[in-house]
Amino acid sequence: MYIICWRRKKTLFVIFFLPRPKQRKRKTQGCAGSLNLNWNNLRGMDNEKKRSASFSKGLLQSGELYQYVLETNVYPREPELLKELRDMTATHPRAIMATAPDAGQLIAMLLKLTNAKRTIEVGVFTGYSLLLTAFTIPEDGKIVAIDMNREAYEIGLPVIRKAGVENKIEFIESEALPVLDQLLEDIRMKYFKILPGNENGFDFAFIDADKINYWKYHERLMKLVKVGGIVVYDNTLWAGSVAMPEECTPEILREGRERTLEFNKLLAADPLVEISLAPLGDGITIVCTELFIQSLNHFKHVCGGSLFNYCISQGIMKLNKESQRPPFSFKCLVLGFRLLLV
Ligand SMILES: C[S@@+](CC[C@H](N)C(=O)[O-])C[C@H]1O[C@@H](n2cnc3c(N)ncnc32)[C@H](O)[C@@H]1O
Secondary structure (H helix, E strand, O other): OEEEEEEEOOEEEEEEEOOOOOOOOOOOOOOOOOOOOHHHHHOOOOHHHHHHOHHHHOOOOOHHHHHHHHHHHHHHHOOHHHHHHHHHHHOOOOHHHOOOHHHHHHHHHHHHHOOOOEEEEEOOOOOHHHHHHHHHOOOOOEEEEEEOOHHHHHHHHHHHHHOOOHHHEEEEEOOHHHHHHHHHHHHHHHHOOOOOOOOOOEEEEEEOOOHHHHHHHHHHHHHHEEEEEEEEEEOOOHHHHHHOOHHHOOHHHHHHHHHHHHHHHHHHOOOOOEEEEEOOOOOEEEEEOOOHHHHHHHHHHHHOHHHHHHHHHOOOOOOOOOOOOOOHHHHHHHHHHHHHHO
């Protein structure tokens, strides 16, 4: 503050100068460029531009780098009909929803590594990940594909038919939760031999739908997918917004960001699964359901030490010496135990 005073005759003049208050640093400083948020690049673009900006699915530091990965590793190995479906989808106003091809490539590898035969898909859209799965599983494999909207599926259906894999797909137009509950009910009935059929549940699941229900899907899938099976969750980095301060996150991403943060936290704290978050596409989290040893620990935890020790002493839990696998009696026990949890 400055003060100037002077006196004229009998009057004292005083003038105060107040400096302008320093502008407070805005909390949002540093938002810009804190992440290569490709969503921003897409807003306002017309469909044609969105299509060409295929890096929009990637979380890498530059579009060129993502393009390099796609052009050198992914596109050359992508089956022709899958490419056709991808191109058809690119003209859809919601093309951004389709599974990223680089994430798809890893999903195909996981399907092969686990010899997956029976799979679940939640969120079909035009069917990119569905066709990819149908191509990868064996001839007698089955996919239960759930989507509450058949319209987009119809777009991809001619390509699926052309590929000759429609017989592997059971498409169910519905909200996913009631279908998963019904599948659980069916499996329970099959355990008790009320219904004939497959008792082992599913080998693999790919979840790519409403984030709000991811944890509910997870709870059900842990019972539906066999021990050692794999579940892949898409969009677990939610366009990179999980690492942004809330105030920097575009409005359109905020709710999904919240849900994804919650889901990622819960998953990371689940002791019954192995997890890996791969930064492919929009981020995919690979979850391996209870490994055998974890089943044991869980069994011990829930049933109490004495029952656990009794089982050990009776040899029920000893591994088969030749195969190093648990004996049949133990498998029955685990099966019964899992049933109790269903
Ligand atoms: C991201 S897209 C799936 C993309 C697909 N995996 C692909 O490769 O193209 C999400 C889909 O989930 C579906 N969906 C959203 N909420 C759902 C729900 N509660 N139950 C079933 N489907 C749902 C939408 O209709 C949409 O088709």
